[in-house]
Amino acid sequence: MNTTNKFLLSAIIAIASTLGFTSCDDDGDTTPPSINLISPTNGEKIQIGKVIHFEVELSDDEMLKSYKVEIHNNIEDPHGHEMALKASEVTDKNYFSFQKTWNISDKRNTTPHEHIDIPEGVTAGEYHLMVYCTDAAGNESHVASKIILTNEEIEDEHDH
Secondary structure (H helix, E strand, O other): OOHHHHHHHHHHHHHHHHHHHHHHHOOOOOOOOEEEEEEOOOOEEEEOOOEEEEEEEEEOOOOEEEEEEEEEEOOOOOOOOOOOOOHHHHHOOOOOOEEEEEEOOOOOEEOOEEEEEOOOOOOOEEEEEEEEEEEOOOOEEEEEEEEEEEOOOOOOOOOO
8 A cells, every 4th residue: 555545544544534534523402492481370361451460581501592481362272272163253352462472592591571452442361471482503492371361450469
């Protein structure tokens, strides 16, 4: 075997060894982010025409990317998310729905606080509040909570 072939064989072995060791040692980030919903609490009543004081603690072992809040009704179909309503039922109901995503890139921990307006005239009842959080590696976690929109007057204990 001449010197050139020995050099090429050594280079190929070195490259293959390097690729093999790096791919075995690094599985990447597989841990989903952590979500702690502070407010609203599960089952909390919120007065229609006021705001939802939303606060959540988000953290990840590497880096966060975004979080999303989704609110939809749980009145007509309390066990699923697919609803088959008659045309007459749709016209006399004014269900509240909300969906928004916020970018939280370059943070490992954050405690966002948002105010979500509940317009006058929406249908009172039970709603699902869902919080989704995605980290920079694409891992996602979510939490679900129940809120009750009501026409009852509720004293606002929130300090701002």
